[in-house]
Amino acid sequence: MRRYIVPLIMAAVMMVNLSGCTNNILNKSTASVINSSIQNKESKSKDNINTNSNKQINSDTQKKDIVDAKALKDTKKNEVSKESKVIVIDAGHGGKATLEKEPIAPGSTVMKAKDVAGATGVSTGTPEYVVNLNVAAKLKNYLSKAGYKVIMTRTSNNQTMGNIARAEVGNKNNANLVIRIHADSFTSPSAKGASMLVPGSVGYSKDISGISKKYGEIIFNTLVNQVGMKSKGIITRTDLTGFNWSKVPVILIEMGFLSNPDEDKLLSSDSYQNQIAEGLFKGIQKAFLGAES
Structure with a gap:
C-alpha cells in the first residue's frame, strides 16, 4: 500500500508544480499580450496625433501659401493695372x-x-x-x-x-x-x-x-x-x-x-x-x- 502512496503523492506534487508553472507562464504570456496591445494602441495614438498634427500644419501651410499667392497676384495685377x-x-x-x-x-x-x-x-x-x-x-x-x-x-x-x-x-x-x-x-x-x-x-x-x-x-x-x-x-x-x-x-x-x-x-x-x-x-x-x- 505504502509503495503506491508515495508515487501518488509525488505525482500530485508534480501536478501542482506543473499547474503553478503553467499559470505563471499563462499569466506572463497574457501580460505580455496586454502590454503589447497597450503599446500598440499608444503607438497608434501617437501616430494619429502626429499625423493629425502634420495634416493641420500642412493645411495651415497650404492656406498661407494660397493667401500669399493671392496677395502676390493682386499686387502684380495692381501693378499691371497701373501700367496699363x-x-x-x-x-x-x-x-x-x-x-x-x-x-x-x-x-x-x-x-x-x-x-x-x-x-x-x-x-x-x-x-x-x-x-x-x-x-x-x-x-x-x-x-x-x-x-x-x-x-x-x-x-x-x-x-x-x-x-x-x-x-x-x-x-x-x-x-x-x-x-x-x-x-x-x-x-x-x-x-x-x-x-x-x-x-x-x-x-x-x-x-x-x-x-x-x-x-x-x-x-x-x-x-x-x-x-x-x-x-x-x-x-x-x-x-x-x-x-x-x-x-x-x-x-x-x-x-x-x-x-x-x-x-x-x-x-x-x-x-x-x-x-x-x-x-x-x-x-x-x-x-x-x-x-x-
Whole structure:
C-alpha cells in the first residue's frame, strides 16, 4: 500500500508544480499580450496625433501659401493695372488766347472760342494758366511715380491749343481718364470754393457721362476732404467743348476762385498747389479701384 502512496503523492506534487508553472507562464504570456496591445494602441495614438498634427500644419501651410499667392497676384495685377492706365492731364488755357471759333459739339452749329485767356488772381496777379500748369505738373509727378502712364496736353505756358484738340489727345490715346485743371472767377470777391464739372449726354460724351460722373464724385470728395476746401459740389455741364468732343471719361476740377483774395493767395502758393495735386492723385487712385471692384 505504502509503495503506491508515495508515487501518488509525488505525482500530485508534480501536478501542482506543473499547474503553478503553467499559470505563471499563462499569466506572463497574457501580460505580455496586454502590454503589447497597450503599446500598440499608444503607438497608434501617437501616430494619429502626429499625423493629425502634420495634416493641420500642412493645411495651415497650404492656406498661407494660397493667401500669399493671392496677395502676390493682386499686387502684380495692381501693378499691371497701373501700367496699363493712361491719364491725360489738361492744364486749362495757355499764355495766348485763341479766339478763333470751333463747334461746341460734333454736328453742332453753336460755335465757341477755341481757348479764352482764363482768370487772373485778384491779389497776386497770377494768371490762371500758370496755376493750372503748376498743379498739373505736380499731379503728373505723383501719378508717374505710382506707375501710371501720364500725358500732358501742354507742358509750357507758350502753347496754344483749342478745346477740340485737347479732347483729341485723350481720344487718340484711349485715355482711361482726362482730368482738366482750372481755377474759377466771379464778379463778386466773396465767391469761394471748389467744384467738379462732369459732362452731360451731349455729343460723344453721352457714352461716357456715367463713368465720368462716378469718377468725378470720388475724386472730388477725396480732394475736398484731403485739402479742407469748401465744396460747391458736382455740376453737370453740356456747354463745354472739351466735354462734348470726348470719347473717354473726362472731368474738370475748378480748384477755387482767383477772384477771391484768400483763395487767390492759396492757389498761387506752391504748398497749396501740392496739396491739391496730392488730393487729386489719391482721388484718382480711389476712383480706379472703385470702378474695378
